[in-house]
Amino acid sequence: MAAATGDPGLSKLQFAPFSSALDVGFWHELTQKKLNEYRLDEAPKDIKGYYYNGDSAGLPARLTLEFSAFDMSAPTPAxxxxxxxxxxxTNTLESFKTADKKLLLEQAANxxxxxxxxxxxxxxxxxxxxFLLLTFADLKKYHFYYWFCYPALCLPESLPxxxxxxxLDQRFSLKQIEALECAYDNLCQTEGVTALPYFLIKYDENTVLVSLLKHYSDFFQGQRTKITIGVYDPCNLAQYPGWPLRNFLVLAAHRWSSSFQSVEVVCFRDRTMQGARDVAHSIIFEVKLPEMAFSPDCPKAVGWEKNQKGGMGPRMVNLSECMDPKRLAESSVDLNLKLMxxxxxxxxxxxxxxxxxCLLLGAGTLGCNVARTLMNARGFSMSIPMPGHPVNFSSVTLEQARRDVEQLEQLIESHDVVFLLMDTRESRWLPAVIAASKRKLVINAALGFDTFVVMRHGLKKPKQQGAGDLCPNHLVASADLLGSSLFANIPGYKLGCYFCNDVVAPGDSTRDRTLDQQCTVSRPGLAMIAGALAVELMVSVLQHPEGGYAIASSSDDRMNEPPTSLGLVPHQIRGFLSRFDNVLPVSLAFDKCTACSSKVLDQYEREGFNFLAKVFNSSHSFLEDLTGLTLLHQETQAAETLRKQLTQMSGKMPGL
Structure with missing residues (x-):
């Protein structure tokens, strides 16, 4: 309780302070504001709260702040x-602790x-x-520190x-109480509010009138000794008024002490008990106003709330225990991103x-490291049919393969980015074909013992150009001009895939291999490095305005202005852990590629699973025949044979 000192012969007027009531929704909204709007801004922000005067006896007077506190136009509850x-x-706990509370209070009091x-x-x-609210939000632990202040000006003289x-029922008759209720309700309705914090009262035995403060001159005309004022009182103690009366009495003393000797106060308390309205428990008292008006200087002010132990200090609320662990993990990721x-x-x-x-295909060492970096993960157990691994034509095996292909197609269709993180070369073929057909961005990562490659597959042009195309129109128009060099200005749709550098179709790479040759044996840090780079490459591609169609950055671009806020957007990152070195090569798509060439994609899109079954059940020569690699091998062999013959002839005939 705070008391105003008075004449020793008269009782002292005391006030019940507010108890802050900050709803969980308030802290949630503050978190969102801090992350998305305030960030590092420590400038003061306008907020609003409310108080209620209909609580049952024994409950403290509460000033409530909830999620709507940041919306100054939000309606006040009924x-x-x-x-x-x-x-x-504040941005730090130290700033919270060292904030000048005295200065903040003085500013508000002024x-x-x-x-x-x-x-x-x-x-x-x-x-x-x-009111004032000083806060620090530790969003990593969900600890919220706060100190609440409701500034109250102190009278220079006592109010005995x-x-x-x-x-009220001891001073007002039942008729007067009902008249007060009616007059107050009518004034609230006229003003379009659910409650009035302060109002003027004039009454006799038969009538009770109420009015707004701004009408005090006309309303109190003719009165000489005292006036009656009303305050919407959040306190329910029988002997004490609530905190909002303090500043109102300062106003009354400053404005009316020269005209009136005393002021009668009605602490209006309006609660519903068992379905019936009750204001009879309101209290009424009379205090003597100071005889002298105030000086121009602002009076002293008080108002900082005590902590739970009754001392002057801040409070802390811990919301981590009531947060779902999954939500906490998601919030942590969201926090880290926004802090950037x-x-x-x-x-x-x-x-x-x-x-x-993101769709991650492969859940070994490499896949788990990518999943950890992405922080999103939901598992699917399935087999991926592969070239060189025949699918028997028994109904069970064939149907299972068909279902696996359908599931893979659906998964790729429903995701934006596909990560290829499997152990073998042939296991990457089918998802590479499906993703190329569906125009999905593919990030491929593969490991050697102390080397790795991380690359994005070239993103094919949309099948039909239109308003919703991913491929920028200007990129299509200037494609031939941009492709004049093999090592610079290669747009995304001309980049090669994982299989474009190979002249051999994928087959069973584990057949007739020893145990160490069948397993991916690599240095222990390699998977973490490659996994992290795969995620970072994806994010860099997404930050480019042309996405997967972005022109590939090469090693020569390292000294140039980066195309995105995160830096370069390479085609490939090839790392050599033995030298602790990375290079950024760029390669064109191969027109005879066994995965992304038009001949393979056209065949897959026309025949679907029937075409895939031929690939699975045939030797690698099937894809090589289809794409023209077989002919290329024959031409290469013929050229090599001719070269050898010419070499032999030149040795026998020096003139040649």
């Missing part, structure tokens, strides 16, 4: 009075005092109901009690990162 406040949200002197508080009484407090934007990469397009759906 039968509640608004309070306007200022939020000071604003209240100026509204009293200027008359603004008469026009807008909510200006008397200001002349009468009371007593229950605050200071390091303000131009980072987070929506593209957060919204992308």
């Amino acid at each position: 039968r509640c009075c608004p309070a306007i406040g200022t939020l000071y949200n 604003e209240i005092w100026e509204s009293i002197k200027s008359g603004a508080a008469l026009e807008k009484p909510v200006l008397l109901n200001k 009690l002349i009468q009371g407090p007593v229950g 934007c605050w200071r390091l990469v303000p131009t980072l397009d987070l929506d593209k990162v957060v919204s992308v759906k």
